[in-house]
Amino acid sequence: MALLQLFITASIPVLKVLLITALGSYLALERVNILGEETRKNLNTVVFYVFSPALVVTNVAQTITYDGMIKLWFMPVNILITFIVGSVLGWILIQLARPPPHLRGLILGCCAAGNLGNLLLIIIPAVCKEKGSPFGAPDVCHTYGMAYASLSMATGAIYIWSYVYNIVRISSKRSTQDSPQSLKEPSESNQVSCTEPLLSSKEYGSAYYCRLSWQIEPQIKSKNCLVRMFQILNLKTIFAPSTIGAIVGFAIGVIPQIRKLMIGDGAPLRVIHGTTNLLGDGAIPALTLIIGGNLLKGLRGSGIQKSIVVGIIIVRYVFLPLTGILIIKGALKFGLVHSDPLYLFVLLIQYTLPPAMNIGTITQLFGAGENECSVILLWTYVFATASLTLWSAFFMWFGPRQV
Structure with missing residues (x-):
């Protein structure tokens, strides 16, 4: 296929x-x-x-089977x-740029997490x-492509809310603890001393951590350490709504008995799937409109280091795609992936996406780096217009040549 036609198709x-977005x-x-x-903010909550x-x-549920x-x-x-690769590159960027402590989690998140959801869909x-x-009949391509994009979206949601959420949370917490008002001294009595909640009860409920005095029994101390460990992991947020949706979707798609009840024209409970599908159709346009509105804040600037x-643009659009080519070529060589051009295209494109928009949601939850995140998203999405088009055209040419 002519390179110009590939470029037009990718654009x-x-x-x-x-x-x-505009x-x-x-x-x-x-x-x-x-x-x-x-x-x-209200639309983002919905x-x-x-x-x-x-x-x-x-x-x-519709596209993933056992x-x-x-x-x-x-x-x-x-x-x-x-x-992993994005985090390593983000850590290197942090060592070179020396950003304020409250932005380190944001930088790592932007380097690590790509927009694996609505963009691929x-x-x-x-x-x-x-x-x-180059991917064959449109209907067959669409069916398999949606399966690949759905799995990518579900997996990305789990990783973002179990990894990026917590590194931004820890980063914002450390910056808060630097101020004297955020610290509370432990009591000298046998009472339990607690800090203020890490998150507002409106968002995720109160999450307290407690420190016990030196006179407490060793076994109670061990129990308290376990409680503290689970609070650090913040398991409730790992199971964010999108993560729960992914788990439910996998259960419906993989278990044949449930799938027959809900998926298909003759399924008894098809109305539930149809209603959920109708709600889901609003996600992409709504989230993309929110992206456009949030990016407007980036035009006003925030004082973030250029x-x-x-650095984030170079990481996401230069180093990550080049790394992805090497990894996918290696996976093909060792037989870890099947030689489907569309599948290879999706695997490669996962290395070229701009930062996940959920990072903006996470910074809003903690109030740390929200303006800086808007600037980062603005410029990364501006450059994504050219970068995604060029890399997509190259991967369309590259993928079939590897089969």
């Missing part, structure tokens, strides 16, 4: 995202004020608790590799429908 999905920015303008800050988990449930999971086992591993079907696509923004 269409990116332009769709760009147009919806609309979100326009609606967020002060003179328009349809998508103001308070509206975005997306977080309703639209996103519904989208994950329906796509995973046999499919066996064939696609390498994809969760591949996504984990993107997080837009890009893959659009690529399949384009004339001259070297940090440039």
Whole structure:
């Protein structure tokens, strides 16, 4: 296929995202004020608790089966590799740029976590429908592509809310503890001394940690250490709505008895799947509009070091894609992945995506680095327009040549 045709095919999905994002920015303008800050926060809450988990449930349940999971086992591993490599590169960037402590978790998160959710669900079907696509018949491409994108979205949701959430939480907590007001001295009596909750009860409920005095029995101390360990892990947030949606979707798709009840034209409970699917359809446009509104804040600036923004762009659009090519070529050589051009394309594209938009949600939850996150997302998504198009065109050419 001609390189120009590949470039045009790769550019269409990116332009769709760009147009919806531009609309979100326009609606967020002060003179328009349809998508103001308070509206975005409320809409973000609806997306977080309703639209996103519904989208994950329906796509995973409909496209992932037990046999499919066996064939696609390498994809969760591949996504984990993107997080590990991105974290290492982010740590190097932190050593070079020396950012404030409260931004270190944000930088690591932006380098590690790509937008594995709504972008792939837009890009893959659009690529399949384009004339001259190298992935065969559009309907077959769409079916398999949605399975790959759904698994990617579900796995990414689990990793983001179990890893990125906690590194941002720890980073914001350390910056808070640096101020005298955030510290409380332990009591000298045998009473339990507790700090203020790490999160507001409105978001996730109170999460306290307690320190016991020196006079407490050793076994009680051990019990307290276990409690403290679980509070540090913050297991409740690992099971965020999207993560729960992924688990439910896997259960429906993998267990044949449940699948027959809910999936298919003759399924007795198909109305539940249809209703959930209707809710999930709102996730992508709503989240993309929120992206546009949040990116507008980045235009106003936040005083963040330019070297940090440039460094994240280089990590995500230069080093990660090059690393991905080496890893996928190695996986092909050792027979770890099957030689499906579309599957290879999805595995490769996972290394080229801009930072996950959920990082913006996480910074809003903790109030640490929210403005800086807007600047980072603004410029990474601006550069993603060219980067995603170029890398997508290259991977369309590269993938089939490896089969």
